[in-house]
Amino acid sequence: MYAFKFIKAHSIAQALQLLHHDENAKIIAGGMTLIPTMKQRLASPTSLIDLSAIPDLHHIQLHDRFIEIGSLCTHDQVSKSSLILEHLPTLAKLASMIADPQVRFKGTLGGSLANNDPAADYPAAVLGMGGTIKTNVREIKAEDFFQGMFTTALHMDEIILSIRFPLGQRASYQKFRHPSSGYALCGVWVSSSANEKRVAITGVYPCVRRWPQAEDHLLQNKSAPSFESTPIDLENILATHDASAHYKAQLMRVLCSRATQEVMP
Numbered sequence: 523m524y525a526f527k528f529i530k531a532h533s534i535a536q537a538l539q540l541l542h543h544d545e546n547a548k549i550i551a552g553g554m555t556l557i558p559t560m561k562q563r564l565a566s567p568t569s570l571i572d573l574s575a576i577p578d579l580h581h582i583q584l585h586d587r588f589i590e591i592g593s594l595c596t597h598d599q600v601s602k603s604s605l606i607l608e609h610l611p612t613l614a615k616l617a618s619m620i621a622d623p624q625v626r627f628k629g630t631l632g633g634s635l636a637n638n639d640p641a642a643d644y645p646a647a648v649l650g651m652g653g654t655i656k657t658n659v660r661e662i663k664a665e666d667f668f669q670g671m672f673t674t675a676l677h678m679d680e681i682i683l684s685i686r687f688p689l690g691q692r693a694s695y696q697k698f699r700h701p702s703s704g705y706a707l708c709g710v711w712v713s714s715s716a717n718e719k720r721v722a723i724t725g726v727y728p729c730v731r732r733w734p735q736a737e738d739h740l741l742q743n744k745s746a747p748s749f750e751s752t753p754i755d756l757e758n759i760l761a762t763h764d765a766s767a768h769y770k771a772q773l774m775r776v777l778c779s780r781a782t783q784e785v786m787p
């Protein structure tokens with residue numbers, strides 16, 4: 523590892539001031555992605571601005587129509603919060619499926635969304651539920667937030683403060699873990715409310731995305747349908763040496779059926 527400054531910010535204002543002061547500075551939350559990236563020299567910030575001591579970023583609050591989760595909440599906290607277990611149990615389950623206990627104790631919701639790994643789990647929940655990402659300057663709808671592989675709508679000096687997850691949906695998340703990394707080879711989130719069905723796919727494309735043909739199929743059926751002949755955009759699938767486009771497409775179909783059976787029995 524090379525030399526860099528490590529500064530603990532105690533407020534958002536201080537973190538922003540530090541970011542403006544050094545154009546090569548980077549925010550650090552859990553460090554679960556940033557530190558390995560630095561070790562591999564894929565990133566070499568001159569200073570790290572640690573958000574962990576900022577008190578306003580650790581809350582989990584129930585509102586009338588949504589639950590707001592502070593960006594610094596760890597996967598472990600999300601998986602065990604009594605409020606989330608009661609009102610968004612599928613989100614708690616998804617958090618418990620991320621990596622291993624060590625990563626879940628350090629990795630954060632905000633860090634995962636800002637990183638936008640194509641195989642990360644939370645993006646499927648945020649897009650699948652129609653969540654909103656609140657930053658120090660604006661509120662960004664999930665549809666506008668995830669823009670491409672490791673790319674989001676965040677500007678250089680924008681910090682995620684919290685994420686709002688709407689209530690009143692039945693949901694299921696089905697994940698097929700990569701046997702070595704634990705990341706999603708394919709993850710399917712299905713949400714159903716009185717007037718909307720949403721299907722979000724992670725692990726398959728360069729960026730999380732909805733599967734509109736499956737959503738239409740769900741709207742046309744009262745009970746859980748099969749997705750055997752639902753069209754899939756094969757061309758843009760991120761095929762790897764261990765998972766071809768056809769294999770990932772088949773996983774999408776199978777996992778979507780399983781998720782739908784839970785949501786629309």
Ligand SMILES: Cc1cc2nc3c(=O)[nH]c(=O)nc-3n(C[C@H](O)[C@H](O)[C@H](O)COP(=O)(O)OP(=O)(O)OC[C@H]3O[C@@H](n4cnc5c(N)ncnc54)[C@H](O)[C@@H]3O)c2cc1C
Pocket residue numbers: 548549550551552553554555556557573593594597619620621622625628629630631632633634636637641642643644676680681682683703704705706
């Ligand atoms: C061995 C291993 C296995 C893993 N398996 C999985 C898995 O199965 N599923 C999964 O989804 N993830 C997995 N992860 C990723 C992990 O869960 C973390 O979510 C992820 O590493 C990022 O969170 P972090 O808090 O550690 O962010 P950091 O590493 O601290 O930061 C990541 C990036 O986000 C930026 N950032 C952080 N917080 C904010 C903020 N509040 N506002 C703006 N920008 C911010 C940083 O500047 C940096 O660019 C795994 C990681 C490891 C090391």
